[in-house]
Amino acid sequence: MSAENSPWVSQMRKGVVEVAILAMLAREQMYGSELVEALASRPGLAISAGTVYPLLSRLKKAGVIDSVWRESPVGPPRKYYMLTKQGQRELGEMADAWRGVASSIDSVLEGVGPNAGR
């Protein structure tokens, strides 16, 4: 099994996809397939539509994001997603928590792995 698809990697991604979606929506409002494409273009995340859509409806139910149909510059009207006040607050907390985790993990991982020298 390649490292890309190991259960550990997919578990880890599942944990961070929520923060990735919220961060993208904080930057600009996006519609579903736009968000899916933007996330898919980041190979490290490898998030599929099957993960994004159920998560969007869960986040909306939780009041973290909101959605509204709007005319789009090209094509038909689309359902755009945006952060709510609560979502902005939660994203801030998540970002802090993530930085704490990331810097600790980076420091314990120092020198580990074939790509460590690069």
Added chain:
Amino acid sequence: MPVDSTADLAPETRDVVEEYLARVEAGFCGVAPRDAEEALLELRAHFLDALDAGSGPERARTLAAELGEPDEYAMALCEALSADDGVARGERDGTEPMGRFLGMPYDAAAPTPERVGSRMWSPDDPRIFMPRLLGLGWTINFGAVAVRLGLIEPDAEDQPFANVPEAWLWAALAVPLTITAAMLVTVSIVGGSLPAELPVHWGVDGSPDGFASARTALGVPLAAALLSSGYALWVFSARKSSTARAVSSAFAALFAVVSGCIFAASLAGGAGVTPGWWWPIAMIAACMAVPFVMLVVLARLGRATEMRRDLDEARSDAGTQKGRV
């Protein structure tokens, strides 16, 4: 001095530790006994490492507080031990079947409208084959099919069918009711002039190879159609959500079409007509197409309502702003 067993601890300290361990054990849910035992041993060792013969109960309570509430600790353990992709998702949305038989999922729980909905129409779930509602095998997730065909977006509606206009929900209910009524009318017209036996089973080439009395041959599909229409009527009369009403109409229509097809084939057989090879294919296609078209039409109506609501709001907002300027 670290101790080897809780027996070496001061009695009050031991009670705190044993109580915590017992409560964690009580919180285990469906963890394999060996895993549970191992987890408890580890937890016990954690306490023993940090305590010695002279430790008071306060120290044990601090340790317990660090670990968190025992039932939460147990739940975290359960999750960690049963962490599996598909199972996790299935448990969350209730699509995980009760079990598997020869590799096929089976389910005997009552098909509540909510469960019917989560299987038949989950556009945000890319799986086309969902574990079946009742009995053995799989159910088609028409929502995933509609998304693949580009007929609807996975997130087109906030809550599937929540914004479908009331009249259209009743129109959907009319589909199974009409099929059932047509069967009843047919029986009342031709009931007196039927041969004693009608075909109820056909070979691969389409020639009949099983017969039953006319009463059984027509009565069984008629009963099935009545039952499914009754189910949909019950959902409507119980004032269930739009989602439940839309999905149960399509669900009942599926059963009504199956029953209607068998009913028609038996009648045709009685009149000497032998269905061609295309008959089973046409029948399966009809059974799939009728509920599929119903669900897609309803979902698009729901989407249109949502869209109009938001776009009108935006336009009137723009209007008032212009007025103010």
